[in-house]
C-alpha cells in the first residue's frame with residue numbers, strides 16, 4: 001500500500017484569479033508531473049485532497065473539477081493563511097504537491113433520475129462545481145438541475161463564465177444573487193437563503209446540496225425544511241481544521257465522525273444526530 | 280508456551296544481551312522515570328512504579344520525520360522506519376501495553392499508518408506485572424485490564440522476589456525468550472500458581488473503579504449538560520493529561536526547513552486541550568473554550584472511540600489524575616456522567 | 621490559621637452580592653491530601669470552601685485565563701466582579717497583572733490569606749505514599765499535623781514545607797479587600813544561596829545541567845499555562861505565521877522555548893513557583909526565574925508584584941540605569 005503521507009507532484013497548466021481582494025480566490029488547473037499517477041488516480045465529486053508545498057505545509061481543498069473532465073484536476077483556493085498565501089504565489093509552469101483523493105463523495109449514483117438543486121455561497125461553490133459538471137456530462141441520468149449561488153458582490157462570484165454558459169445552454173436553471181445592491185446587476189439582491197425561498201424548488205423526487213459559510217448553511221437548512229425537504233434529501237459538506245486527512249491525527253472530528261474520512265459530505269439526517277456538527 | 284525464570288542477578292547480563300537490539304527500558308533522571316534507549320544495563324531502573332511519560336513515545340515518538348526534501352528539488356525522501364531496527368521495550372506495565380493494542384486499531388483503521396505499524400512490527404514488548412499497583416489512582420480493572428494483564432504483551436515478567444517469572448505470550452515473545460535462553464533457567468515448580476495468587480492479590484489492591492457500562496451511549500446525550508462547565512472550570516488548558524496518556528494519539532504535522540534548504544515534514548504530538556488545535560484559518564474556533572475541549576477529551580475516550588473501535592480509549596493508568604496540576608479527576612467526571620440526568 | 625467558618629461566612633456574603641459573578645477559592649481534592657481550585661457562583665456552594673497548607677495553587681492565574689468570548693448580539697457583557705482568594709505570593713501576581721494593566725482593580729475582589737506556608741505535595745506524597753482516602757493537613761506551631769485513614773501524624777514543618785515558603789518575604793497579601801486573618805510577619809528571607817551555587821558553575825557545567833533537564837521537556841506548556849504572568853491572548857509560541865519556535869520537541873527547540881519563557885518573565889516573575897510545581901518531568905524552572913529575579917533586584921532594586929502603581933520594569937528607563945551588562 002502506498003504511504004498515504006507522501007504527496008504527488010503536480011504541474012500547474014493554468015492559474016487564474018476568480019475573485020479579487022484580501023481573501024482572493026485563485027483557481028489552479030494542474031496535471032501530475034508523473035503521468036503514470038493518472039493510472040492509479042480516481043476521484044468522485046465531493047472528494048478532497050491535501051494540497052501544499054514541502055517547506056510550507058499542507059491544507060485540505062476539495063477537488064473542484066469533475067472526474068469527467070479528463071487529464072487535469074482543478075483546485076480553487078481562497079487566500080487565508082500561510083499555506084494558501086504561498087500557493088497563491090504560484091503560476092503556470094510551477095509545481096505543488098497533492099495527496100489524495102481523500103474523504104467521501106456525493107452519492108451521485110443514488111441521485112440518478114432525480115432533480116438536483118445546488119445552493120452555494122462564496123467559495124462554497126468549489127465542491128458544488130464538480131457535482132454540476134458531473135450532471136452536465138451525464139445529463140440524461142438526472143432530472144432538472146437548479147443552481148442557486150450567491151456572494152457578497154458580483155466580483156466575489158467564482159466560476160462566472162461557467163454560470164453564463166450553464167444558463168444559456170439549457171443544462172440548468174441558474175439563479176444568482178449578490179448580498180447588496182449594485183449597479184447593472186440584473187439578478188437577485190439579497191442572501192442565498194432568501195433566494196432559495198424565492199426559487200422555491202419542489203422537494204418531490206429532489207435532492208438539495210448546499211455548501212457555503214456556516215451561517216448561510218444554517219438558514220438554508222431551515223428553509224429547505226420549510227419547503228418540505230426531508231433531512232435525507234439534503235446534503236452538505238463540513239469544514240474543520242485538518243492535518244492528516246486520513247482519520248489519524250484526530251483534530252477534525254465532529255462527534256464520533258472524522259470529517260476527513262467519513263466526510264466531508266454528510267446528509268442532513270446524519271448531522272442532525274451530532275450536536276457538534278454545526279459548532 | 281514456555282515458562283522460564285530470570286534470576287535477579289542475571290538481569291544485567293540479559294539486558295546486555297538485549298542491547299544488540301534497540302533496547303528501551305525505564306530510566307530515572309532525578310525523580311522522573313522515562314522510557315529511553317539504553318546502552319548500558321545499569322541505566323535500567325526496574326524498581327519503578329510507573330513511568331511519567333508512557334512508553335507510547337517509543338512507537339509513536341513525540342516528534343518524527345515523515346519525509347525529507349531539499350527546497351527546489353521535487354524528490355521526497357520517505358523516512359525508513361526499518362532503519363531503527365528490532366526494538367525491545369523491556370519492563371513496561373501491562374496497562375501501557377494494552378494501550379498500544381488499543382491505539383493499533385486507530386493506526387490500522389482504513390488507511391494504514393506505515394510509520395506506526397512498521398515500528399509496532401519491529402517491537403517486542405516485555406511487560407512487568409504490577410505486583411503492587413503503582414499508584415492509588417490506578418483503575419485498570421474497570422476497563423478490562425489487570426495488574427497482570429497480558430493484552431498487547433509478548434512476554435510477561437513477574438517479580439517473584441529473587442527472580443522474575445518469564446512467560447512468553449506470543450511467537451515474538453518466544454523468539455525473544457530463545458535469544459535470552461543462556462540467561463534463563465527453568466521456572467521453579469509452583470511459580471505459576473504463586474503468580475496467579477499474586478495477580479489476584481494485586482487486583483484486590485486496585486482501590487479506585489468506575490462502572491463504564493452505559494457511559495459511551497450516555498455521553499452524547501449530556502452535550503449541553505452543566506457538568507462540563509463545572510468540571511473544566513479549573514482546567515489550565517495544558518497538555519499534561521493528553522501527552523502523558525498512553526492512549527492519546529493526536530498529532531500535528533509541520534514542515535521545517537533549514538537555511539541550507541534541507542527540510543522535513545514531521546509530525547508531533549498535539550493535544551485537543553490546546554486552543555489552536557481546532558482553530559480555523561478564518562479565526563473561527565468550533566471549540567472556543569476549555570469546556571468544549573474537556574467535553575471532547577472525555578467523549579473521545581469514552582464514547583467516540585468505543586463507537587468506532589469497540590474499546591474505550593482509556594486503560595486506567597491514572598496518570599492524568601496523578602499529574603493534573605489542578606486535580607481534575609477523570610473518575611470524578613465519569614461519576615458525574617453516570618449520575619447526571 | 622484561617623477560620624474556615626469565618627471564611628465561608630465571608631464568602632457567602634460576597635457571592636450573594638449582585639456585583640459579584642464568581643468566587644475562586646479552594647476545596648478538598650478528590651484523593652489523599654490534595655486540595656484544588658473551587659469556583660463558587662452560588663451561596664449554596666460555599667460550604668465546600670477550605671483553606672489549609674494543602675492549598676498550593678495560585679488562583680490569580682484564573683483571572684486572566686478565562687476565555688473572553690464575543691458577547692452575543694443583543695446581550696450585555698457581564699461586568700460583575702470576580703472574587704479570588706490569594707496567599708501572600710499569589711497576591712503579588714495580582715499586583716503585577718494590574719501593574720501591567722491586564723485589567724482594572726474594580727474587576728476583582730480580593731480575599732487575602734495571611735499565609736504561614738504551604739506544603740510541597742511531592743514531599744507529602746513521598747512521605748505518605750498510597751493515601752487514597754481524603755486526608756487533612758494543618759499547621760500547628762512548627763509542625764504539620766496530617767490526619768488520614770483514621771491516623772494522625774506530626775511532621776516538622778521544614779520537612780514538608782514548599783521551598784518557596786522558606787524564603788518568602790511577603791506572607792501577607794499585598795493587595796486585598798478583606799483579610800481573612802491577622803497579618804503574618806515576614807518569617808523568612810531570600811539569600812539566593814541556590815542561585816549563587818548555580819552562578820558559580822562553569823558555562824560547560826551549566827550547559828550540561830540544563831541540556832539534561834530540557835531534554836526531558838515534553839512541551840506540555842503547563843508551566844506556561846499555570847503562570848499568572850503568561851496571559852498573552854495570542855502566545856508567540858502558538859503562532860504559525862511567522863513561526864518563532866518550531867513545534868518539534870528536541871533539546872534545541874526545548875531550550876529555545878525555555879529561554880524565551882524565562883526572558884518573558886524577567887522583571888515579571890513573582891516567585892509563586894507554580895511552573896516548577898506543575899512540571900510533570902520535574903524541570904527546576906524556578907532556578908532560571910530566580911536568577912533573573914536576583915539580577916533584577918541587584919541591578920534595579922526592583923521586586924515585581926510589590927507595587928501596582930509602579931510602572932513595569934522593562935517598560936521604563938532611568939538615566940542612572942546600569943548598562944555594564946550590555947555587551
Ligand SMILES: Cc1cc2nc3c(=O)[nH]c(=O)nc-3n(C[C@H](O)[C@H](O)[C@H](O)COP(=O)(O)OP(=O)(O)OC[C@H]3O[C@@H](n4cnc5c(N)ncnc54)[C@H](O)[C@@H]3O)c2cc1C
Nearest residue numbers: 058059060061062077078081082083084240241242559560
Ligand atoms: C474538507 C475541506 C474542504 C475545503 N475546501 C476548500 C476549497 O475548496 N477552497 C478553499 O479555499 N478552502 C477550502 N477549505 C478550507 C481550507 O482548508 C483552509 O482555508 C486552509 O486550510 C487554510 O490554510 P492556510 O495554511 O492558509 O491557513 P493557516 O492559518 O496557515 O493554517 C495552518 C494549517 O491549519 C489547517 N487549517 C486551518 N484552517 C483550516 C480550515 N478551515 N480547514 C481545514 N484546515 C485548516 C491546515 O492544515 C493549514 O495548513 C476546505 C477545508 C476542508 C476541511
Ligand code: SF4
Nearest residue numbers: 837838840841843899
Ligand atoms: S511543564 Fe515541564 S514538560 Fe511541560 S512544557 Fe513546561 S518544562 Fe516542559
Ligand code: FES
Nearest residue numbers: 245249250252260
Ligand atoms: S484530519 Fe486528521 S483525523 Fe481528520
